[in-house]
Amino acid sequence: MTQLTEATTVLSAINAYEPWYVQIIKTLIIFVIGFSLVPLALLYERKLLGRFQNRPGPNRVGIYGSLQPMADIGKLLFKEQFKPRGAIGWLFVLSPLIAMVSALATFMLVPFSGAPQDILGTDVGLYGLDSDIGLLLFFALSAIGAYGVLLGGWSSASKYSFLGAMRAAAQLISYEASQALALLGVVMTAGSLSLSEIVDQQGDQGIWFLVPQIVGAFIFFVATLAEINRTPFDLLEADSELVAGFMTEYGGGRFALYYVAEYVHLIMAGAMFSTLFLGGWHIPFWQDAPGFLDPFVVLAKTVVMVSIIIWIRATLPRVRYDQLMSFGWKILLPLATLNALVTAIVLVAF
Amino acid sequence: MPWNPESDVVAVDRGPEPGGLGGAYRVFGETLRGLKTSFGRVVEGTRTVEYPEEKVPVYPRWRGRHKLHKFEDTGLEKCVGCSLCAAACPADCIRVVAAENTPMDRVSGGERYAAVYEINMSRCIFCGYCEIACPFDAITMGSDFELADYNRSDLIFTKEMLLAEPPVRTPLRAEGE
Numbered sequence: 001m002t003q004l005t006e007a008t009t010v011l012s013a014i015n016a017y018e019p020w021y022v023q024i025i026k027t028l029i030i031f032v033i034g035f036s037l038v039p040l041a042l043l044y045e046r047k048l049l050g051r052f053q054n055r056p057g058p059n060r061v062g063i064y065g066s067l068q069p070m071a072d073i074g075k076l077l078f079k080e081q082f083k084p085r086g087a088i089g090w091l092f093v094l095s096p097l098i099a100m101v102s103a104l105a106t107f108m109l110v111p112f113s114g115a116p117q118d119i120l121g122t123d124v125g126l127y128g129l130d131s132d133i134g135l136l137l138f139f140a141l142s143a144i145g146a147y148g149v150l151l152g153g154w155s156s157a158s159k160y161s162f163l164g165a166m167r168a169a170a171q172l173i174s175y176e177a178s179q180a181l182a183l184l185g186v187v188m189t190a191g192s193l194s195l196s197e198i199v200d201q202q203g204d205q206g207i208w209f210l211v212p213q214i215v216g217a218f219i220f221f222v223a224t225l226a227e228i229n230r231t232p233f234d235l236l237e238a239d240s241e242l243v244a245g246f247m248t249e250y251g252g253g254r255f256a257l258y259y260v261a262e263y264v265h266l267i268m269a270g271a272m273f274s275t276l277f278l279g280g281w282h283i284p285f286w287q288d289a290p291g292f293l294d295p296f297v298v299l300a301k302t303v304v305m306v307s308i309i310i311w312i313r314a315t316l317p318r319v320r321y322d323q324l325m326s327f328g329w330k331i332l333l334p335l336a337t338l339n340a341l342v343t344a345i346v347l348v349a350f
Numbered sequence: 351m352p353w354n355p356e357s358d359v360v361a362v363d364r365g366p367e368p369g370g371l372g373g374a375y376r377v378f379g380e381t382l383r384g385l386k387t388s389f390g391r392v393v394e395g396t397r398t399v400e401y402p403e404e405k406v407p408v409y410p411r412w413r414g415r416h417k418l419h420k421f422e423d424t425g426l427e428k429c430v431g432c433s434l435c436a437a438a439c440p441a442d443c444i445r446v447v448a449a450e451n452t453p454m455d456r457v458s459g460g461e462r463y464a465a466v467y468e469i470n471m472s473r474c475i476f477c478g479y480c481e482i483a484c485p486f487d488a489i490t491m492g493s494d495f496e497l498a499d500y501n502r503s504d505l506i507f508t509k510e511m512l513l514a515e516p517p518v519r520t521p522l523r524a525e526g527e
Contacts, residue, residue, distance in 0.1 A: 052388050054397045315388040316381065331374060 022124055027108070030128045034107035038263045039069035044303075045266075045310050052314035076259075079252035086157035087249065095155060096250065096257035099148025103264040106141045109134050110271045111196035113281055113294035126295055127196065134195035135187065138272065139180055142227060146172040148261065149229075149236060153246030164245025167321065168236045171226055174328045175233075179223035181336035185216040185343035186276050199280030203287075208279040215339045217277045219332055224273065226328065228265035230309055232316040233324060240318075270305030274298060278305075407521040408493045413478045414520065415494040416469055418512040419487065421459060427513070428488035429467060430460030438483035443473035460486075467509035471497055493520045 043058070043065065050057025058065035083092055108128025116125040131137055146168065153165020186209050187193055190201040202208050210217050226233035237245030247258050274280065278301045281294035289297075319327070366372065399406055408414065419428045431448030449465035457463035478491050494516050499505050 051392045051396070054391050054394060056396045056398060056400075059400075311385060311388065315384045 026124065027128060030108055031104065034104050034264060034267075035260070037267050038260050039073065041263045041267055041306065042069040042072070042259075044306070045263075045313075048307060048310045049314055052311065073256055076251075076256040077253050081253060082249075082251050084157050084249050088155040088157070091151050091155035092249075093254070095148045095150075095152035096254040096261075097148075098151065099145055099261040100257040100264070102141050102145040102148065103261040103268070106138055106145075106268050107264065107271075109138050109141075109195055110268070110275060110298070111199060111280060112298050113291060130194060130196050133193045135183060135193045135198075138195075139176070142265075143172075143176065145261065145265070146176075148258075149246050152250065152258070156246075156249035158249050160243045160248040161246050164236050164238075164242050164248070167238075167242075168229075168246055171233065171235060171324060171328075174325065175223045175226035175332075178219055178328060178332040178336045179227055181333065181340055182216045182219035182223060183276065184336075184340040185213045188340070188343050188347055189213065195275055196280075199275055199282070202279040203282045208277060208282070208284075210277040210279075213277065213339075213343070215335065216343075217273075219336045219339065220276070221273060223328075223332060224269045225309065225312065226324070228269050229262065230266070230269075231313040232319050234318060235321055235324060238318060266306060266309060267302060269309065270302040271298065273305045274301030405521055407523040408495070409523050412493050412495075412522075413476045413481075413491040415471070415492045415497060415516060416474075416480070416507070416512055417490050417492045417516065418467065418509065419490065420513065424459070426456060427458040427463060428486045429464045429484075430458050430486060430488070431462045431464040431467075432485065434483045434485065435480035435489055438479040440477060440479065441473045441475045443470040444468070444480060445470075464509060467512065469507045469512065470505065471507055472502055472505040492516060493522050495520060 046068065047057035047065065058068040061067040061071045083089065109131070111125075111127040111130060111134075113126035129137075149168040149172070150165050153161040153163075153168060186198060189205075189209060189212060190198040192198060192201070198209075225231075229236050235245075237247065239245075242248070247255060250258060275298070280301075281297045283289045283293070283297055366376065420426060421428060431446055433446045433448065436442075436444040436446050445466060445468045446464050447466035448462045451457055451461060451463055476491070481490050489512075496519055497505070
């Protein structure tokens with residue numbers, strides 16, 4: 001590890017000790033990995049969902065259906081870019097981009113390794129940005145992502161889209177509150193908003209935050225399901241009542257962008273949960289694991305979380321809108337507040 | 351008989367009232383039960399038949415594509431061109447034109463034979479009445495059901511096609527299977 005001077009300690013918050021070309025290459029790699037995880041997640045979800053229903057899932061294109069997502073994306077890209085009459089043109093075009101870019105941008109925050117790794121003689125931290133306020137940035141970016149949904153639904157001049165966007169507004173805002181409050185316990189226990197610091201603390205304290213923060217973890221998980229628009233909270237696109245919700249009028253490449261955003265959100269939900277509650281790159285009972293294992297440990301934990309989310313999708317029906325609202329405001333939010341309060345009292349008292 | 355209201359009362363099992371802490375607890379428990387149920391499906395494994403490669407065998411009485419038969423010893427056609435199948439056909443998809451057998455040119459076992467025997471498969475409803483109507487068991491229903499084609503005129507099966515042994519496409523279920 002490089003010896004950091006006093007001045008670079010401040011700058012190290014944004015990886016200033018790394019040469020500029022490392023940062024650019026790193027950004028590109030993170031973008032490429034984030035982007036190529038999407039087809040994998042798509043295939044994984046369809047295969048696993050099939051297994052939950054006694055069927056093998058897609059298995060026609062490629063070996064064991066491995067090229068199915070490519071076929072899907074290829075088909076979408078060659079479709080006509082349709083725009084309904086009455087749609088607000090530039091917003092209609094822009095909003096899928098907002099959704100996708102903000103989703104992919106959250107990927108830079110996931111820390112994949114603790115100490116910077118020595119790659120070809122250069123110290124490289126395996127994260128896009130190890131910000132002091134990583135958690136806040138995560139919330140900020142997912143809030144921007146909500147704009148993609150809202151504007152997309154509003155600008156497409158369709159009542160289904162509009163209803164989907166209205167639901168999105170209410171749902172995302174009400175669940176963001178409990179999601180953030182649930183993490184207050186983690187932030188207090190770790191004493192930092194930096195994601196890599198939170199993971200480090202889980203190693204130093206010798207316990208994953210899932211154990212002391214089990215209530216927070218539960219609330220965060222449920223609120224994340226609502227936030228990333230997954231069953232049982234997929235009311236934004238509720239296919240049985242709203243056709244496809246906010247993306248009813250989208251087709252072709254723009255629809256593909258929304259799709260990419262959705263799956264990046266899915267992966268991000270898993271990665272964030274494993275970072276915050278499952279000890280990130282730490283392997284239980286093996287303190288001095290070699291550094292090159294770290295990214296794979298994070299990925300493995302992410303896959304486990306993604307599988308659980310898909311499992312929930314295969315099991316639960318969609319909740320009604322008023323149930324969603326009363327669950328969010330009457331149960332999750334008080335519970336999250338109580339959790340933060342109790343954590344604070346315990347931390348101060350003991 | 352006097353009306354006894356007692357026997358008409360149906361006891362309805364109602365679930366507990368929703369809401370409250372008990373409701374939340376029940377919801378949580380039921381969710382876990384549901385998760386267990388759906389995970390059981392993964393353990394069970396798949397139950398699909400991957401159709402074009404793998405086919406469910408048909409039963410012996412399955413009514414598929416028709417077959418015309420010949421006598422095994424003499425090689426003569428069983429069909430005598432009586433048109434009873436055409437008469438029995440509710441979809442009116444069979445066309446038979448009969449002709450006389452001559453001593454020089456014997457085609458069938460009877461006096462006459464079917465010079466033209468056509469079944470329009472796009473009309474056929476696979477009811478099997480032709481098989482029942484036939485006095486000589488000359489026409490029977492086979493096991494093949496993959497009859498799709500690109501052209502309607504290709505779906506008119508001629509006598510040669512019906513007499514020829516169809517390519518084995520459909521597995522037949524063995525006795526007692």
